[in-house]
Amino acid sequence: MSISGAPIQTEATTTDKGLAAQFLGSIIRSRETSIILAAIILSIYFQSTAPAFFSQSNVVNLGFYAATTAIIAAGEVMVLICGEVDLSVGQVYALAPFIMFYAHRAGVPYLVAMAVALLMSACVGLINGVITVNLQIPSFITTLSTLFLINGFTLTISGGFPVQPNAPAALANFFGVNALSQVIWAVAIAIVFQFILVKTRWGMHTIATGGNALGAAEVGVRTGRIKIGNFMLCSLLGAFAGILDAFRIGSIDPLAGGTEIMFMAIASAVIGGTLLTGGSGTIIGALFGAVVLGVLKDGFTLSGVSAYTFDMILGLAILVTMFVNVRLSRLRAAGGGR
Amino acid sequence: MEALRTENLSKAFGRVVALKKASVRLEQGEVLGLLGDNGAGKSTLMKILTGFHRPDSGRILLRGQEVHLRSVSHARALGIEPVYQDLALINELNVYRNMFLQREIRSWGPLGILNDSLMRSKAKEHLTAMRVNIPSLDVQISKLSGGQRQAIAVARSVFSDAKILLLDEPTAAMGVKESAIILDLIRRLKDKGEVSIIVVAHNYAQIFDVCDRINLLQNGEISFNSRTSDTSIEELTRLVVDEYRAARERVTNT
Ligand SMILES: Nc1ncnc2c1ncn2[C@@H]1O[C@H](COP(=O)(O)OP(=O)(O)O)[C@@H](O)[C@H]1O
Numbered sequence A: 001m002s003i004s005g006a007p008i009q010t011e012a013t014t015t016d017k018g019l020a021a022q023f024l025g026s027i028i029r030s031r032e033t034s035i036i037l038a039a040i041i042l043s044i045y046f047q048s049t050a051p052a053f054f055s056q057s058n059v060v061n062l063g064f065y066a067a068t069t070a071i072i073a074a075g076e077v078m079v080l081i082c083g084e085v086d087l088s089v090g091q092v093y094a095l096a097p098f099i100m101f102y103a104h105r106a107g108v109p110y111l112v113a114m115a116v117a118l119l120m121s122a123c124v125g126l127i128n129g130v131i132t133v134n135l136q137i138p139s140f141i142t143t144l145s146t147l148f149l150i151n152g153f154t155l156t157i158s159g160g161f162p163v164q165p166n167a168p169a170a171l172a173n174f175f176g177v178n179a180l181s182q183v184i185w186a187v188a189i190a191i192v193f194q195f196i197l198v199k200t201r202w203g204m205h206t207i208a209t210g211g212n213a214l215g216a217a218e219v220g221v222r223t224g225r226i227k228i229g230n231f232m233l234c235s236l237l238g239a240f241a242g243i244l245d246a247f248r249i250g251s252i253d254p255l256a257g258g259t260e261i262m263f264m265a266i267a268s269a270v271i272g273g274t275l276l277t278g279g280s281g282t283i284i285g286a287l288f289g290a291v292v293l294g295v296l297k298d299g300f301t302l303s304g305v306s307a308y309t310f311d312m313i314l315g316l317a318i319l320v321t322m323f324v325n326v327r328l329s330r331l332r333a334a335g336g337g338r
Numbered sequence B: 001m002e003a004l005r006t007e008n009l010s011k012a013f014g015r016v017v018a019l020k021k022a023s024v025r026l027e028q029g030e031v032l033g034l035l036g037d038n039g040a041g042k043s044t045l046m047k048i049l050t051g052f053h054r055p056d057s058g059r060i061l062l063r064g065q066e067v068h069l070r071s072v073s074h075a076r077a078l079g080i081e082p083v084y085q086d087l088a089l090i091n092e093l094n095v096y097r098n099m100f101l102q103r104e105i106r107s108w109g110p111l112g113i114l115n116d117s118l119m120r121s122k123a124k125e126h127l128t129a130m131r132v133n134i135p136s137l138d139v140q141i142s143k144l145s146g147g148q149r150q151a152i153a154v155a156r157s158v159f160s161d162a163k164i165l166l167l168d169e170p171t172a173a174m175g176v177k178e179s180a181i182i183l184d185l186i187r188r189l190k191d192k193g194e195v196s197i198i199v200v201a202h203n204y205a206q207i208f209d210v211c212d213r214i215n216l217l218q219n220g221e222i223s224f225n226s227r228t229s230d231t232s233i234e235e236l237t238r239l240v241v242d243e244y245r246a247a248r249e250r251v252t253n254t
C-alpha cells in the first residue's frame, strides 16, 4: 500500500498543456468564478445599453456603493462561516460615526476619536458574541435585539438629526472622500480577510467551528472564542465602513445604513458564494457580489428602470445564484475542492 | 508493566447508574477489548478516562500514579488520546488540516500563518508510516469513505505522542472492508508496541482477533475478564445470551 495521490505525483511531470488545463480547471472549480463572470457580463451589457455606464462619474458612484457594501460583507462572511448571522451591523455602521463625532467634540483629535468609535463598536460585537455563545441564544435573535437597541440609542444621542464632522481634508481624503481611496480600502480589506480565512489558524478554526462545532470543541478548538471574535470583527468592519461614508458624505445621518445596508452585505456574501449553513465562504466572492449588486442597481438606474423593479430583480438574482451555487458545489464535490 | 488502571469507578446521571465499581486494567502495549450491550456503560467509562466526565467515586492510576483528570486537554497532555465515536473531523477541511487541527504548524509566530506545505509533508509521512492509503491529502474529508475517515481520526490521535488510545466503537456502522482498514491499523499499532489501546465494541466477533484481552461490561460492572487466548467467541456468546435471558426473566417476573 502507498499513497497514490494523483495531484501529488503528477505535478513534476505536467506539460504546459497539462498545467494550463489544471489552471483552467481550478478556475472553473473556484467558487468565485461565477460571480466574477456575472460582474463582467453585466458590465458589458449595461455599457452596450447605456453608454454612460463607464463614464467617470458613474464608475465613481459605483465604486462608493460597492466598496461600503463589500467592507461590511467581509465581516458578515466571517460570522456566516461560523454558522451565525449578524443583523445589527447596519446599525453599528450608523452609530460609529456619531461616537467619533462626540468624542471629537469632547476634545480628542480625530484619529483618537475614530479609534474610540472602533473600539466601542467592537464592544457591540463582543456583546453579540457573548450573549449568543454563553446564553445560547440564536444569533438571529441576539442581533435582532441589538439591531433595535443600537438604532434607538443612535437616534437618542443624535436627537434624530444629522451632524457635520468637518474633518481636516487630508484625513477625509485618506478615509474615503476620494472614491479611489475607498475602493482601495475595500479591496485591501477583502484581500487581508481572505488571507486570514484561508491561510491562518484563526480562519481555519472559523471554518472548523462552522463546519462541525462539536467536533472542533472535542479536539480543543475554543469555538466560543472564535464566534465572539468574529462578531467583533464584523462590528468593527461595519463601524469602519460607517466612518468612511461619514467622511465621504460630509454628514453623519442617524438613519444611514441600517437594515438596508446589512441586507445588501448579506446578499453580496450569498451571491458571492457563501453558504448560510456555515463552514464555507469566500470574502473575495463577497467583494464581487457587492460589485454585482452595485452594477445592477446602477445599470438599472441609468437605463431608467425603477427602484421597485430593481428590488424584484435582486430578489430573483439571489434565488438564481443560490440555485447555481448549490449546483456548482455539487460539481465541485464531484471534482475535488480545496 | 501497567499502563492504566481504574479502581471502583462509579458514575450516575441523576437516577441512572451508568457505572458501578468498574475496575479495569490495561497493560503496556496491550489491546483491551471492552465489550458490552448498548447502555452497559462503555462510553461512560471511556469518557471518564478522556477527562470528559468526572467519576462520582473511584480512582484512576496512570502508570501506577493516581491522577485526577480535569479536562480533555489535561488527559491529552498526559498522553491519553480519544477517538470519538463521531470522529470530530471537519468536513470542510482537507486531510492534512484535519490531522493538524488544534496543533497546527505555524510560521510567523503570533500571526498564526499556517505552514501548509510542512503540515502536508508531515501528514503524508505519518500516514505512509501507518500505511493508511488515502488517494490525496488535498481533498476535503467529506470526500473520503467512512473507513478512511476513521483511519485518519485514529492516525491523528496516534500522531501526537499518544501513550493510551481510547477507541469508542471504531467499526460501528461500517462494512466489512471498511472495518478491515481499522482493524489492520490497530494490529500495526499493537505490533509497534508503543501505545496501549482500549477498543470499545458491541460486535465482539469483529474485534476478537486483534485483542489481547477481553473485558465484558454488564450493567455498569466488569463481569468478565480473560485473555483472548483463554476464551472464545462461543464463550462470549454464551455469556451474553445468559445475560439476555436473565434480563428477560427480570422483565417477565415484574
Ligand atoms: N450524559 C448522560 N446523561 C444521562 N444519562 C446518560 C448520559 N450518558 C449516558 N447515560 C446513560 O448511562 C447509561 C450508560 O450509557 P453509555 O455509557 O453510553 O453506554 P454504552 O456506551 O455502553 O452503550 C445509559 O443508560 C445511558 O442512557
Ligand SMILES: [Mg+2]
Binding pocket: B042, B043, B169
Ligand atoms: Mg457508546
